[in-house]
Amino acid sequence: MRINFIKRTLVLLFSIAASNMLHSQNVTSVKSDSTIIREIFDEALVNGRSYGNLNYLCKVIGHRLTGSTQAEEAVQWTKSEVMKYGLDRIYLQSIEAPLWIRGDKDYVALSENVDIAMNACALGGSVGTNGPLQASVIMVNGLPDLARFNKEDVEGKIVFFNEALDKRKINTFEAYGACVSQRYAGASEAGKLGAVAVLVRSLTTLTDIFPHTGSMGYAEGEKRIPAAAISTQDADILSSYLEEMGSATVTMNLNCYNAENTTTYNVIAEIKGSEHPEQIIVVWAHLDSWDKGEGAHDDGAGVVQCMEVLRIYKTLGIRPKNTIRMVLYMNEENGNMGGKTYAAKAKSDGENHICAIETDRGGFSPRGFSIDANDASIEKITQWQNVLEPYGLHYFKQGYGGVDIGPLKSEENKVNKNLILMGLYPDSQRYFDYHHSADDVFENVNQRELELGGASMAAMVYLMDKYWNTFITQN
Amino acid sequence: MRINFIKRTLVLLFSIAASNMLHSQNVTSVKSDSTIIREIFDEALVNGRSYGNLNYLCKVIGHRLTGSTQAEEAVQWTKSEVMKYGLDRIYLQSIEAPLWIRGDKDYVALSENVDIAMNACALGGSVGTNGPLQASVIMVNGLPDLARFNKEDVEGKIVFFNEALDKRKINTFEAYGACVSQRYAGASEAGKLGAVAVLVRSLTTLTDIFPHTGSMGYAEGEKRIPAAAISTQDADILSSYLEEMGSATVTMNLNCYNAENTTTYNVIAEIKGSEHPEQIIVVWAHLDSWDKGEGAHDDGAGVVQCMEVLRIYKTLGIRPKNTIRMVLYMNEENGNMGGKTYAAKAKSDGENHICAIETDRGGFSPRGFSIDANDASIEKITQWQNVLEPYGLHYFKQGYGGVDIGPLKSEENKVNKNLILMGLYPDSQRYFDYHHSADDVFENVNQRELELGGASMAAMVYLMDKYWNTFITQN
Numbered sequence: 001m002r003i004n005f006i007k008r009t010l011v012l013l014f015s016i017a018a019s020n021m022l023h024s025q026n027v028t029s030v031k032s033d034s035t036i037i038r039e040i041f042d043e044a045l046v047n048g049r050s051y052g053n054l055n056y057l058c059k060v061i062g063h064r065l066t067g068s069t070q071a072e073e074a075v076q077w078t079k080s081e082v083m084k085y086g087l088d089r090i091y092l093q094s095i096e097a098p099l100w101i102r103g104d105k106d107y108v109a110l111s112e113n114v115d116i117a118m119n120a121c122a123l124g125g126s127v128g129t130n131g132p133l134q135a136s137v138i139m140v141n142g143l144p145d146l147a148r149f150n151k152e153d154v155e156g157k158i159v160f161f162n163e164a165l166d167k168r169k170i171n172t173f174e175a176y177g178a179c180v181s182q183r184y185a186g187a188s189e190a191g192k193l194g195a196v197a198v199l200v201r202s203l204t205t206l207t208d209i210f211p212h213t214g215s216m217g218y219a220e221g222e223k224r225i226p227a228a229a230i231s232t233q234d235a236d237i238l239s240s241y242l243e244e245m246g247s248a249t250v251t252m253n254l255n256c257y258n259a260e261n262t263t264t265y266n267v268i269a270e271i272k273g274s275e276h277p278e279q280i281i282v283v284w285a286h287l288d289s290w291d292k293g294e295g296a297h298d299d300g301a302g303v304v305q306c307m308e309v310l311r312i313y314k315t316l317g318i319r320p321k322n323t324i325r326m327v328l329y330m331n332e333e334n335g336n337m338g339g340k341t342y343a344a345k346a347k348s349d350g351e352n353h354i355c356a357i358e359t360d361r362g363g364f365s366p367r368g369f370s371i372d373a374n375d376a377s378i379e380k381i382t383q384w385q386n387v388l389e390p391y392g393l394h395y396f397k398q399g400y401g402g403v404d405i406g407p408l409k410s411e412e413n414k415v416n417k418n419l420i421l422m423g424l425y426p427d428s429q430r431y432f433d434y435h436h437s438a439d440d441v442f443e444n445v446n447q448r449e450l451e452l453g454g455a456s457m458a459a460m461v462y463l464m465d466k467y468w469n470t471f472i473t474q475n
Numbered sequence: 476m477r478i479n480f481i482k483r484t485l486v487l488l489f490s491i492a493a494s495n496m497l498h499s500q501n502v503t504s505v506k507s508d509s510t511i512i513r514e515i516f517d518e519a520l521v522n523g524r525s526y527g528n529l530n531y532l533c534k535v536i537g538h539r540l541t542g543s544t545q546a547e548e549a550v551q552w553t554k555s556e557v558m559k560y561g562l563d564r565i566y567l568q569s570i571e572a573p574l575w576i577r578g579d580k581d582y583v584a585l586s587e588n589v590d591i592a593m594n595a596c597a598l599g600g601s602v603g604t605n606g607p608l609q610a611s612v613i614m615v616n617g618l619p620d621l622a623r624f625n626k627e628d629v630e631g632k633i634v635f636f637n638e639a640l641d642k643r644k645i646n647t648f649e650a651y652g653a654c655v656s657q658r659y660a661g662a663s664e665a666g667k668l669g670a671v672a673v674l675v676r677s678l679t680t681l682t683d684i685f686p687h688t689g690s691m692g693y694a695e696g697e698k699r700i701p702a703a704a705i706s707t708q709d710a711d712i713l714s715s716y717l718e719e720m721g722s723a724t725v726t727m728n729l730n731c732y733n734a735e736n737t738t739t740y741n742v743i744a745e746i747k748g749s750e751h752p753e754q755i756i757v758v759w760a761h762l763d764s765w766d767k768g769e770g771a772h773d774d775g776a777g778v779v780q781c782m783e784v785l786r787i788y789k790t791l792g793i794r795p796k797n798t799i800r801m802v803l804y805m806n807e808e809n810g811n812m813g814g815k816t817y818a819a820k821a822k823s824d825g826e827n828h829i830c831a832i833e834t835d836r837g838g839f840s841p842r843g844f845s846i847d848a849n850d851a852s853i854e855k856i857t858q859w860q861n862v863l864e865p866y867g868l869h870y871f872k873q874g875y876g877g878v879d880i881g882p883l884k885s886e887e888n889k890v891n892k893n894l895i896l897m898g899l900y901p902d903s904q905r906y907f908d909y910h911h912s913a914d915d916v917f918e919n920v921n922q923r924e925l926e927l928g929g930a931s932m933a934a935m936v937y938l939m940d941k942y943w944n945t946f947i948t949q950n
Contacts, residue, residue, distance in 0.1 A: 045642045167520045170866055170927075205923060365840070365902045367867070391645055392842075392902075394869045427840045427867070427902060429923045448680060448904045452645075 033466070034387045036318065037459045041391055043312050044455035051447040053081065053304040054363070058294035058442035065124075065291040066331040067099040067262035074287050074303075075265045078328055082307055085314050088272040092265040095341040097331040099262040100124055102291055103255030107132075108199065108228050110238060111249045118238070119231035121211040122256040123183060123200065124290065124334045125218075126227040133158075133226070134251045135196050139242050143181040146189055155194035158250050161186045162201045162239050164232070165432065172428045173361070176203055176435075180214075187227040188219045197226045197252055201235035203432065209233050210437035213290050215334045226254050266329035266338050271313055273322040273465075280323045281464055282356040283309050283457055284405060286332030293440035297431065300442075301363030301450055303328050305424075308454035309461055320465045322354060332360070336407075343407035355464045356405040357422045359457055362434070363450035364426035368395025369460060372409065372421035377471055384463050393456055395425050418471060420464070424457055508941070509862045511793065512934045516866055518787050519930035525779040526922040528556065529838070532778060533769035533917035540599075540766040541806040542574040542737035549762050549778075550740045553803055557782055560789050563747040567740040570816040572806040574737040575599055577766055578730030582607075583674065583703050585713060586724045593713070594706035596686040597731040598658060598675065599765065599809045600693075601702040608633075608701070609726045610671050614717050618656040621664055630669035633725050636661045637676045637714050639707070640907065647903045648836070651678055651910075655689075662702040663694045672701045672727055676710035678907065684708050685912035688765050690809045701729050741804035741813050746788055748797040748940075755798045756939055757831040758784045758932055759880060761807030768915035772906065775917075776838030776925055778803050780899070783929035784936055795940045797829060807835070811882075818882030830939045831880040832897045834932055837909070838925035839901035843870025844935060847884065847896035852946055859938050868931055870900050893946060895939070899932055 031039075044050070057074060064071040075092065083090055108120035111134060122128075135158045140146050142163030161182035169175035180203060187198045202212035211229040218224045230238070242248050267287060273279060285302025289295020306326045313324060329338030346353060357369070368388075371378050375398075382396045401409070401421025409421055426449070434440040506514075519525070532549060539546040550567065558565055583595035586609060597603075610633045615621050617638030636657035644650035655678060662673045677687035686704040693699045705713070717723050742762065748754060760777025764770020781801045788799060804813030821828060832844070843863075846853050850873075857871045876884070876896025884896055901924070909915040 041645070042643045167923075168517045170516070172923075365904050429840050429927070430921050433921070446905050446908070448642075448647075452904070 033463065036462060037387055037391070039316050040312055040458045040462065041452070041455040043315055044308060044451045044458070045448065047315070048308065048451040048454065049311055050304040050308045050450050050454045053307060054296065054300050054445060054450065055442055057300045057303060058296050063291050063293060063295050064287060064289045065100070066097050066264060066288045066334060068291070071264060071288055071330065075267055075330070078267050078287065078303065078307065082269045082310060082326070085311050087269050087310060087314070090269040093268055093342065093345065095264055095266060095330060095337050096261045097264055097337040098335045099259040100334055101257055101259055103128065103257065106228060106255075107251070107253040108230060109251045110241065111251045115251060118234040119209050119211050120199070120228045120234070121213050121292065122254040123216040123227040123229055124213055125216045125258065126187065126254060126256055127224045127258070128254045128256050129197065129226045129252050132251055132253045133197055134249060137199070137238070137242065137248045137250050139239060142179050143186055143189060146193070149193065151193050154190060157195055158197045158199060158252070159186065159190040159195045160199045160238060162235055164201060165203060165205045167205055172205055172432050175205065176432060179203065183214050183229070184216050187216055187225050188222060191218070191223040191225045195225055199250065200227060200229050202229050202232050202437070204232055204435065204437070206433050207232050207236065208433070210439050212436045213292055214436045226252060228252060228254060264330045266327055266342055268325065268327050269310060270323050270325040271310060271320055273324070274319045275321040277323050279352050279354045279468070280325050281320070281354060281461055282325045282327055282405070283359070283461060284327040284329065284356065285359050286330070286338065287328040288330050288333055288338075290333055290436045292436060292438045293434070294442055296440050296442045296445050297362035297434050298436065298440055299332070299360045301445060301453065302359035305359050305363070305450070305454035305457050309458045312455070312458045318462065322465050322468060324461060324465065339405065340407050346408065353408055353419055354468050355420045355422070356401070356408055357424065357457060357460060358401060358405050359424040359453060361424065361426050361428065362431040363445045363453055364428070364430060365449045366393060366424055366426045366453045366456040368393045368425045369422045370395075370397060370399030370401070370425045372399065372401035377420055380467070380471060388459060391452065391456065391459070399423070420471075422460065424453055426453060508938065511937060512862055512866070514791050515787055515933045515937065516927070516930040518790055519783060519926045519933070520923065522790070523783065523926040523929070524786055525783045525925050525929045528779040528782060529771065529775050529920060529925065530917055532775045533771050538766050538768060538770050539762060539764045540575070541572045541739055541763045541809060543766070546739060546763055546805065550742055550805070553742050553762065553778065553782065557744045557785060557801070560786050562744050562785060562789070565744040568743055568817065568820065569738060569740055570805060570812050571736045572739055572812040573810045574734040575809055576732055576734055578603065578732065581703060582726070582728040583705060584726045585716065586726045590726060593709040594684050594686050595674070595703045595709070596688050596767065597729040598691040598702040598704055599688055600691050600733065601662065601729060601731055602699045602733070603729045603731050604672065604701045604727050607726055607728045608672055609724060612674070612713070612717065612723045612725050614714060617654050618661060618664060621668070624668065626668050629665060632670055633672045633674060633727070634661065634665040634670045635674045635713060637710055639676060640678060640680045642680055647680055647907050650680065651907055654678065658689050658704070659691050662691055662700050663697060666693070666698040666700045670700055674725065675702060675704050677704050677707050677912070679707055679910065679912070681908050682707050682711065683908070685914050687911045688767055689911045701727060703727060703729060739805045741802060741817055743800065743802050744785060745798050745800040746785060746795060748799070749794050750796040752798050754827050754829045754943070755800050756795070756829060756936055757800045757802055757880070758834070758936060759802040759804065759831065760834050761805070761813065762803045763805050763808050765808055765911045767911060767913045768909070769917055771915050771917045771920050772837035772909050773911065773915055774807070774835045776920060776928065777834035780834050780838070780925070780929035780932050784933045787930070787933045793937065797940050797943060799936055799940065814880065815882050821883065828883055828894055829943050830895045830897070831876070831883055832899065832932060832935060833876060833880050834899040834928060836899065836901050836903065837906040838920045838928055839903070839905060840924045841868060841899055841901045841928045841931040843868045843872075843900045844897045845870075845872060845874030845876070845900045847874065847876035852895055855942070855946060863934060866927065866931065866934070874898070895946070897935065899928055901928055
């Protein structure tokens, strides 16, 4: 009996939610900004869909490496989901993107009398080892430290990049940024000195058991050697072992490879502007993820927050002056072909983007926005603090707008010289606990934090849309 | 071999940490505030002990209800732990506190043909049911809603208080505060109308399976009826069941009881002031917890943060002008006799408290401080924002200083009319997910967030200590 009863209860709850979606009215003209923003947050916190959507994306679909079955499922599902919102235009944008295959289980071990396995995984983009590879290890403290060594030191060896994130950095993205070069370019630089492979300490502030993967690249025309991440716990052990024993032998077996390019899609949906449909405000996030965990914070959270912006607009009946467009795009993690293709197409179509707001720093409590714009624009945005601070938003500072929206602002794509790039700026303390690891799962996302982030995006879109014209005269 | 190798590594790490603790110097005089504060945060984030201490408190000791064996262990352990820091004075302060015993497993079930058990637990302070109690249920939406009913409606029934936390409140403490009366006074008020027991919807913004306990009280001379919390999931089911079926019968079996008072202790430790040892700045947190989970956020986090303030002071060799005192006290959860006894003793000893800073809102990313002081003092504190904002501290507003430090400020204890009360103000989104439930465990505390909170406390103590004299002339 209980099951039937629960079923009936659920049906009731869903029908209430559906009826809430339908009572849309065009009401923006008579309400104050603070009233509209209050309604946006109320809708996200009381009737929000982002958490349920993230659950589906993570638990039913799963991780979404570009070219994988799951990535294609995510394209189809997000498209069909936003079709329920009554938007003006929904379409897929075809892109050509690199296809990297992990292959069979990665194997990395400290080889003594017996092998002691490490928690390890190939870095994205790495070539395989072509069967087991065994070599002695030389430890280096980050990419710049490699300059201490010459070809004789490195030849035939596995270079172990062991730079740790600086825990003193309050913004963990700064700590990450300061040593990500060992992951991205470690193999390329070590290869030039004759190394046979590289191991990279995982880029997390935690001491944990998860290897944290991520992208790496090779220099054109140089030798391509395999690269794997090992957990910080294993890195500490290997490092202590080397210091104590003087040498260490490591065995690696990676079966990954770079395949032919693949065709995949950006998912685009929009609400047409009532006054300037040709002027576009974009909210965006990336639909692909690494193949560890579920891409919950990176960037499933961003995906469902962008979807939520459009849903909230329609549910509350807010009519934007400019076109509000959602771009969920593919291949941010290993090539950024989604972002590049979108920007190139925007240029060739002569589209006029006035603002682009990214969400790709995890579904944590929002604190504000980092803004890539001139000082006058930032000052203007900062004046909105009085209506945004009640929601915990206090940070409005010059900063990085995001890798994904970078191409829109590059010289050749500068359709609108006033283009403002922004990134939602959540609390950063926990982000690298999960980043690119098997622990980036739905359970580690808090519902309210996720919902507040989506509402913050919608509130910022609302203000940008309403006041954009005052920016033009000023700039 | 590996085990021995790891052991050696651990020994090495610990000896490094120990040597870091010893190289204390008295260096505050020549350094700027921002330099000192940077050192405080660096020490907390790089050599911090709070996370390890919390692990011990939660995993080795466990939950700490006043009068329990674990509570006494926590007294002895925290005392012995801070003895390592080289402080000037450490002592226990004896208190008499109420002793409440949960007894055997709590049982609450929806009784149809068979019983359908709910996730439930007795509220702290409740009397037992004296064997199984079965009655029909009447649902009420929070304490004020009880006024709709009269004795005939309620007589012989179980009153089910089902007010949900308002998800729209950005600060979840406001949502909690708005409906905590149903938990604290529900039984007392329903008892006056002849109810035989009460069920209370758990005070959490989540829909989860945990009953969240907490304190309740009876009015003097009124009938005492049993009270239990049920999980929000069970509350939703019971509520839907009542709406659909028109009636429901519930069986309750609670074995809890109020025993004789018990003797227990506040743990007090201090660094003597170099200029005004008679002026005291207190950091405090409560050592007791509910008997569900491990009291990790509530208030294990606060306990280890207070310990950390003293350790950081000694490690960095900061010499305070005024006395810096840590008070870890007992019985906040069910009687606050620790706070009351401390305040009464402070009064009778004529102690001069100039500032008291509580940490009891969970080990989440700190955002600032809520301050109970006059406007001039708050304005002064707000001016410190320039040195505190780099650490994410932006909130300095008039507000509640904390239940624990309330007694210090009551009329009869107002030794110092300029006493400033403050509470560390962390991000509140996740607090009530764990609060008073079996899910308030060590695993749900993030190391960096915890460490940042302790460092924020130390930084605030540093500034208050240095600039207190400028407050006096101003007030």
